[in-house]
Amino acid sequence: MAENRILPSRSAKSVTGLAIVVAIVLFAIVAPFFTQNPRFSGNDAFLPPNVDHLLGTTKLGYDVLAQLAHGARGSLIVGVIAAAIAIVLSLIFGIFAGYAGGWTDEILSMGTNVMLVIPGLPLVMVIAVYAESRSIWLVAFILGITSWAGSAIVLRSQARSLRSRDYVGAAQVAGERTFRILLVEIMPNLLPLLAAQFLSALILAILGEAGLSFLGLGPSGSITWGTMITDANGGNAMSAGAWWWFVPPGLMIAVFGAGLSLVNFSIDEVVNPKLRVVADPAVRRRAPKAGASA
Amino acid sequence: SGTGEEQDGAAAPTLNVWAGSQTPITANFNPFAPTVLHGALGPVYETLFLYNKAGGGDPVPMLGETFEWNEDGTVLTVTVRQGVEWSDGEAFTVDDVVYSFTNEITKSTYLESAEATDDTTVVLTYSEPQFTNEFAILGGAWMLPEHVWSEKSVEEATTWANETPVGTGPYTVDTVSEASYTLVANESYWQEGKPAVKSVRYLGIDANASAEDLLKSGDLDWAAMFVPDPEGIAAAGGPAGYVNTPQDPTVLYTCANAELGCAGPQTDVAVRQALNLALDRGTINEKAFVGLTGTISPTFALLGRDDQWIAPDVDKQSPQAADVDAATAVLEAAGYAKGADGIYAKDGAPVELELVSVEGWTDYNDAAKLIEEQAAAAGIKVTATTVTWQEFSDNRQSGNFQLIMGGVIGTSMADPFQIYRDWFSGEYTQPVGTQLEAGEWNFTRYSNPVVDAAVATAAAASDEQAKMAAYTEIQHEISRDLPYIPLVINATQTFYNDAEFTGWPTEDDLYAFPPSWGAVSAGYILANLEPVE
Amino acid sequence: MGTLEVRNLVKDFRVGHGLRRSRLRAVDDVSFTLEAGKTVALVGESGSGKSTVARTLARLETPSSGEILLDGRPVSGSRNALRAYRHEVQMVFQDPFASLNPFHPVAHHLERPIRLHGLERNREGVTARVHELLERVQLTPAETYAAKRPHEMSGGQRQRVAIARALAPGARFLVADEPVSMLDVSIRLGVLNLLARLQREENLGVLYITHDLATARHFSDEILVMYRGQVVERGPSDRVILDPQHEYTKTLLAAAPDPARHGRLRDEVRAELAAS
Amino acid sequence: MRYFVRRIIFYAITVWAAISFNFLIPRLMPGDPAEIMLAKMARNGEIAPGVERTIRLLLGSDTDQNIWEQYVAYLGNLFRGDLGVSFTKFPTPVTELIGAALPWSLGLLGLATIISFVIGIAAGAWIGWRRGTWVDHIIPGSTLLQSLPYFWVALLLVYGFAVVNPWFPRIGGYDVFTFNGPEATMEFAGSVLYHGLLPALTVVLSSFGGWLLGMRNMMVATLSEDYITTAEAKGLRRSRILLGYAVRNAALPSIAGFGISLAFVVTGSIVMEQVFTYPGLGKLMITAVQGNDYALMQGLFLVITLTVLAATFLMDIVYGFVDPRTRQNG
């Protein structure tokens, strides 16, 4: 019955995943209103976690929690924008190729495949160097335009299979225009898939931004989890024993990524019913006749 | 040369030096190549004299024994050391000295002639007075073996990697790999019995953090780098020797001259003055530089060393605490008014500045963030961003910036003249958009006829009084105009292993500038070291 | 009253990729005429080109050559002509699970053709017509069904919606490509009956495509037998089934299961084995 | 055969695209490499006019060729294996630098990728096979691993196992305090292995989760295929069903997607190499980027892309062998 649902309701994985994602997103939205100015250097430096500074302070006396909250905002902005750009591009390349077929398809998918095997970071690095000053938007943009190929491939194959569905033919026979068919008939059925692709693109972009920051090519002037790790590393947080500065941003990225993956996992199960796994019902107590180990 | 020397490894320990973040290392011992390895400059090639940037004092004779200027500073007579051999066994002669000054690569435009008047004397004749260039001539020109270099055309000479350099220094090159290069003692070195340390390895390590870890574990014996917690190195088991020699000013370059194309609020001297007053240098030193930097003088004379050159009626030190009221008063007097967002503005243009520092120079990055905060308190919006070194360099060269956090190269002699001439005079700059020429350092595009005239006067002045009068004029101008807003005298921390090697320059005996990357001085120090038995 | 005529229809497909493309003639010189109020059955084994004929008639494929004439006039390719054509000729697809968009409710499927063909302008008019259509295909109460999504309905119900959709523009000709082959045996006749009734009531011309010879016989006036893209036999339905002329028709008839022949296959095999 | 022809055409086009990207990007960049070079030299003293001329010639600015002539010349140079001269390591040819770094990256990444691939596939197969049991709880853990930033893992490992507990070396591809350069000795080989451990562990830790999850999903999907039920009905041994029927089929997408994932791993390890001062391509890439060393950057980008392509190509061939369907129709 779950054909139209993007998220299945109750599976431990999806609930956990969703809870993590929602919590972190809320944290990013709400927490900055309650924390200190993340660039307030009046606190003592390298304070371990305490009542006033739940996650301690940095070398410059910045409150780590405040940084983490603003960093969450920064990272999410980068992630969401990059993912949105990637999704739009992959829609154009994927769905258009899949629906159009023929030579259009051949050429577009060739382009997609090429983009896919060209390793992203070197390309991003080269483009990032080209940019004069890197705002958070620009970094997001660069990450977006270099990371769409993977989803384009998936969307293309899906669009191809949807295109041959009879309901597309039926819409044509009813006299619908191609654009409307794409938009109204095909797109909605790609929603779960799009959602899944969006979420993976999101975490990839956040990771990408972190990597860029570490190389000194990140968004200048903004706070993200990536710049936090980089600052912590540059400020010798580890050797100063300031784990509270170094560990949280990395952990946030990982946990957020895990949350998104779990949600994706559940979406996968909606898209592909074969993945729905049923736990072995508790039949052990029954007589061996009752078909025990299968 | 092979690796056969390893047998004596146990007896004579190898000294491990941090060669900087420059992996992969590629063999290049050509002192004229931009990518030359540090080991060439001092340990292999030497100059006529050694100038002690750290302690001042008389130049130390190296390949030259004595020198003498004529009255007007256009003729310099140098007596050359005898009995020195090149590392390939050839004798070092006055002809080599002459060659070193007259070859196509290094010949300066104002050198009229260089002649060996006998086997021990070389006379250099210039078209203009060169008193103030003494360091560049005697302490900065590398002595080259004519029999090797004269075979190279100019083109070759600049692109030549010179993998087995022939020099007069205490060391010769043994091996080079992408991770390290090793120097071994030059057994025929002219200083009897030196060097006592037979083998030196320079290691390329990319991240400061890694180098710091290796210092702590005692793997590195000599490294100069910024470490926030210098005591921690020895405490963790690393080398216990540590010396801090603040020498080079750290400043905010402002693109100051609207006439040469600078744009932005910082072209208004009031904004620069306000920013100068708004800075809390104490906090910057305390937090970003962990209290390791020195106090800067707005005259750019090095406090302590150059005190005699500071005019009595200028501020000796830049203000150490923020004076927000004074800062806002300056702005208001200049017609700025505070906007709703707390930022001053004039004619609708808010005082918003972009401050650039080099990515990965964490102390600078931190200082920039602090400045952002401090300026905001005075109603000036500064946005700190980071760029790669290369971008920073490009911006600086072309004048394409508002504020840059950067260094000024401190003078090697106890005299600020070189800074005044190279960094402040209008002849040493170019319009915005044009790259500075070689030797021009006036990145701020500052141009002030009073300063220019005073610099010319000082250059030709043969007595101290005349020079001082010119300097006073310069100092008045620059401490008012603030094209470079002085911040601190940057820390130069050097860590050395005095448990295994002795003879290092120390706080008490700064006989040479101590960091491992110091040109000439590094070779001089290495030659003076001795392994502990 | 009206005719839909197919003349010398040929359809080639290009198969394969890149350099090694080749042609596949799916339909080879097929001609027939659909008349209002009459049903023509198109039978033949899998891959014989039946669906291709259907899709070409619905203008989902363009013929490689040949003509389609509506009421004796050739149909041009212009957008307006195409719309006018689709006003008259509609199609019911084979798979009721695939021919309705799982994302949209039943109402959407019926409203779109009504709006596209400009039959009603205002919302109430459209809704009324949707309900009327649903009642015509016996999906009552119409309000309930209009709100349902395809996955909330059984195969038979879906196929009824599909039929209603085909009727929505007020079409005079219906191409039904195996409309019941995906349905459960016990409901096939129900759907066919419905189609038959509508055909009679609205005087439709129907092209009934099937591989089930029995329903072809009972449901249609004329049968065309297709084999490898060509029509190999045609005639009144009883004649074709009871007195097949072409070899292929005979093979097809022999292969069709017939409960009346129970046990015969076993006996034949036994006889064969005994003989060898 | 058609399959291979198609793939080869694909590779040819990709190589061409990479090469052309490479040509275009620096030409879109601002700044003049020769100017930067000269500025850099100026820090060591004055530059004689002759030197300046040489450098301008060398770095090819001020050319009056049009873009097409440049493109042709560029292709010509590539064809001769000439990638230009690095300028952060002036005057070392780019090929020489890359040549020295390539074996390190290939060795480290190659080995680490194979290990992580094998572990990931094996673990994924196992978790998929035992689906519906407690092993499903491993999934959330591996999603966590999958989203770890490579360099963060590297830094943590360094801190834990090289600084606090100095069990592993802090930097380098071999013991730079003992060896003056690569040698052909057992000790050296041992040192290389020892130094490769933490970097390899980083790659394995942060990449095997991806393989694992992909394989697990495919495994679950495969296990619901009819041929698995058939195999069970045939009474085959479980090991045979697992290996011959389930894993064989479930691993196909992972093999097909190997190149793509490899591109991700390469991406991650670029940053990782910086942490370990590992003498590989990633390290070099960072040097190039930080020094605006266009020639080196171009060369590296090309070589990294080609390496990934080569790996993809190899996997394609492997795929051709394990999946008979590809051999017939593309």
Next chain:
Amino acid sequence: MSEPVLTARGVSIEYRTAPVVRAVRDVSLTLHRGEILGLAGESGCGKTTFAYGLTRLLKPPAVLTSGEIVFHDRGGEDIDVTALDGDALRAFRWDKVSMVFQGAMNSLNPVITVRAQIDDVLTTHRPGMPRAERAERAAELLRLVDVDPSRLDSYAHQLSGGMRQRVMIAMALALEPQVMIMDEPTTALDVVVQRGILREIMRLRERLGFAVVFITHDLPLLIEISDRIAVMLEGAIVELDTAENLYERPQHAYTQRLLESFPSLTGERGDFVRTGEAAGPVVRAPASDDQAAATPALEGTA
């Protein structure tokens, strides 16, 4: 009537989903040696589930909740199938009862050759068999189903649908089982091809004497080929009789209605189709004609 070879008594199977689906309800059935037993019924009535139950192939969430399945071996001993476990179950499968599934396309492992798949069966169940003999046997099996033995080295995708199904039948015969369960083995095929395969099965049955459980929803087909037919409705068997009786004298209303769903090909041209509304009696009380097709769990896979 000959002796029984497989007896199922009171078999019930549930899918432990929410809500629980009782797919097979208390089914008892006896299969005699050498007979073809047809199992007819609409989609979703539990035919496949029952077949899986017979061979113990049920996977979670399916559970055999009650019932007994006994296999009467040729030697006379009885095997309690529901009690089999582990190796004993493995040894029982295919050797005694083999299966041919609906989708032949998907029943063959796409990545290994036909030969390897037949070999798998032989090496597992006949461990001592020398390689040459196995090769010979494989070739023989293919010849048996009228497929050229050169096809042994083909992969599934290189065979046509009919050939694949023949290969599956050959494989099912590899161990000369006493029972073969065929779950809609010809549904996806063309009538002409279907006929060929049916003929093949009949021929092999005559020669090898195995019993067949033939599952399909095509009642006319069953009537034509089966000895006896069981009609299943909502998990229960509602009628079980010889094909002749069932055709001529259907007892259960549902059977009658099923039969009426198939107009005769060559018989009287009844007018019931064209006048339509006089379809057979409605069996299930509230149902409109097609309620039965609403099998949610199968959606999307159909």
